[in-house]
Amino acid sequence: GDSVTQMEGPVTLSEEAFLTINCTYTATGYPSLFWYVQYPGEGLQLLLKATKADDKGSNKGFEATYRKETTSFHLEKGSVQVSDSAVYFCALSDQPGNTPLVFGKGTRLSVIA
Amino acid sequence: DTGVSQDPRHKITKRGQNVTFRCDPISEHNRLYWYRQTLGQGPEFLTYFQNEAQLEKSRLLSDRFSAERPKGSFSTLEIQRTEQGDSAMYLCASRKGQGRGSPLHFGNGTRLTVT
Numbered sequence: 001g002d003s004v005t006q007m008e009g010p011v012t013l014s015e016e017a018f019l020t021i022n023c024t025y026t027a028t029g030y031p032s033l034f035w036y037v038q039y040p041g042e043g044l045q046l047l048l049k050a051t052k053a054d055d056k057g058s059n060k061g062f063e064a065t066y067r068k069e070t071t072s073f074h075l076e077k078g079s080v081q082v083s084d085s086a087v088y089f090c091a092l093s094d095q096p097g098n099t100p101l102v103f104g105k106g107t108r109l110s111v112i113a
Numbered sequence: 114d115t116g117v118s119q120d121p122r123h124k125i126t127k128r129g130q131n132v133t134f135r136c137d138p139i140s141e142h143n144r145l146y147w148y149r150q151t152l153g154q155g156p157e158f159l160t161y162f163q164n165e166a167q168l169e170k171s172r173l174l175s176d177r178f179s180a181e182r183p184k185g186s187f188s189t190l191e192i193q194r195t196e197q198g199d200s201a202m203y204l205c206a207s208r209k210g211q212g213r214g215s216p217l218h219f220g221n222g223t224r225l226t227v228t
Binding site: 004032034036041042043044045046049051089091093100101102103104105106 | 117119146148153154155156157158161169204206214215216217218219220221222
């Protein structure tokens with residue numbers, strides 16, 4: 001079945017450091033890929049998405065490129081802030097229509113000043 | 114867009130009791146999903162509705178769990194004879210459109226603690 005594998009956390013970075021959170025996937029079809037973020041005490045929020053190979057999703061300084069050849073969708077940010085501290089989830093949606101999203105286990109990011 | 118609303122935010126119950134959670138999706142979204150999230154894990158799919166029809170249920174959804182969406186608007190998730198293993202965050206999400214690029218919009222969840 002479909003699955004998503006994320007790098008294990010927690011990840012601790014100093015403010016303004018470069019961030020990479022790795023995500024690889026297994027899918028039977030041609031999935032759409034998503035990154036969600038969960039701040040403490042809140043639900044998941046969509047951060048960015050990509051629906052086809054070589055697409056780059058971007059939002060709030062975060063970027064991720066859909067790499068079909070390596071089945072990856074790594075999240076990057078050039079300069080993190082304390083406010084970026086949260087849990088980040090990679091997810092995929094395989095078949096069109098009704099299929100629910102499949103999530104990775106999440107990666108906790110802590111940014112220290 | 115008022116977002117997805119879930120009630121209550123927190124529920125503490127004793128083992129063996131029944132609990133019911135409510136979800137109000139974004140009004141124009143006809144697809145509604147329930148997920149469960151435990152500590153250190155990503156959300157796990159439980160069940161899904163298109164309008165009032167329950168179209169898919171996960172193996173995680175035991176016979177003690179039942180979900181409804183009677184008028185295709187709000188949904189309820191009931192857990193009967195709760196067990197300590199049911200302690201988790203229960204997330205509701207809704208979605209507009211049927212393309213696989215259509216994202217889910219999540220509520221803030223209901224945290225259930227079974228003592």
